[in-house]
C-alpha cells in the first residue's frame with residue numbers, strides 16, 4: 138500500500154539546511170551554502186516521491202515500474218523546489234509543502250512521458266535514459282502518465298496538514314494549469330502548424346501555456362501554503378511566469394546547440410518556429426536576461442529575499458543545468 142499522505146518529517150540525520158564545508162577545505166559563500174541546502178532538499182523530494190506512488194509490484198504488468206521509471210529518473214525537480222522554496226520564503230516549514238510540491242513533479246513527469254511519445258515529439262532519450270515508451274511500450278507509458286497525473290490531485294486532496302479550503306483551491310488551480318486552458322492546450326498548440334511563422338507574442342503565449350503555467354501553479358501553491366497575501370501571491374505568479382518564459386527559451390537554445398550531454402534528444406525543434414529561430418540566438422539570450430530581470434523585480438515587489446531568484450538563476454548558469 139502507498140503510505141497515506143502523513144505530513145513529512147525530516148529525519149534526525151537530515152542534511153536539509155545544514156551547511157557542509159567544501160571538500161577543498163575552503164568554505165562556501167552564502168550563495169554556495171544556499172544552493173547546497175537546495176541539493177539536500179532535492180533528495181527529500183525524491184524520497185517522498187517514491188513514497189507517494191505505489192511500489193512497482195503492486196500494479197498489474199509493468200505499469201508501476203513504468204511510473205517509477207518516469208517519475209524518479211534524475212531530473213532537476215525544479216517545480217517542486219519552487220513550491221518548497223516559495224513556501225519557505227513566506228515562513229512555512231518546508232515539510233508542510235512537501236506533498237503539494239511532489240504533486241507538481243508528478244504532473245511534470247506525466248507531461249514529459251506524453252511529450253516524448255511517437256505521436257508527439259517522438260523522442261528517444263529523456264533524463265539520460267531511453268524514453269518511457271521505448272522501455273515499457275506506448276500503452277504502459279500512456280497509462281503511467283495518466284496514473285501520475287491523477288495521483289497528483291489525490292496527493293493534494295489528502296494533504297491533511299493543510300486546511301480543506303487551501304487543498305481545494307490548490308486542486309482547482311492545478312487543474313486549470315494542466316487542463317484545456319493550460320499545459321494540455323499549450324502542447325496542442327505546439328504540435329499544430331509547427332512550421333508556421335509565429336510572432337514573439339504568439340510564441341510567448343505558447344511557451345507560457347506549455348511550460349509557464351505549471352511553474353506559476355508551483356510558485357503560487359508555495360505562496361498560498363506560506364500564507365502570502367493576495368498581492369504577494371500575484372507577484373510570485375509573475376516571477377514564475379517570467380521564469381517559465383526564460384526557461385523555455387533556454388530549452389529551445391539547448392535543442393539547437395546542446396550537444397550530446399544534455400540527456401535528451403536535441404534537434405527536435407528543427408523546422409519549428411521558436412523564439413530562437415525567430416530572433417536568432419543572441420536576441421534569444423537577451424530575451425532570457427530580460428525575463429530574469431523582470432522575475433527579480435517581481436520577487437522584490439513581493440517582499441521576498443533574493444534566495445528564490447538565486448535558485449531560479451542557478452538553472453541558467455550551465456548548459457547541463459537547463460537540460
Ligand code: IPE
Pocket residue numbers: 211212213214215245264347348384385388459460
Ligand atoms: C523539460 O523540463 C520540459 C520543458 C518544459 C522544457 P525540465 O528541463 O525541467 O526537465 P527535467 O525535469 O529536469 O528532466
Ligand code: IPE
Pocket residue numbers: 248249252258260320324347348388392401
Ligand atoms: C515540452 O517542451 C514542454 C512540456 C510541457 C513537456 P519541449 O518538447 O521542448 O520539452 P523537451 O525539450 O522535450 O524537454
Ligand code: MG
Pocket residue numbers: 252258327
Ligand atoms: Mg514538445
Ligand code: MG
Pocket residue numbers: 252253258260405
Ligand atoms: Mg519534447
Ligand code: MG
Pocket residue numbers: 388389392
Ligand atoms: Mg525542448
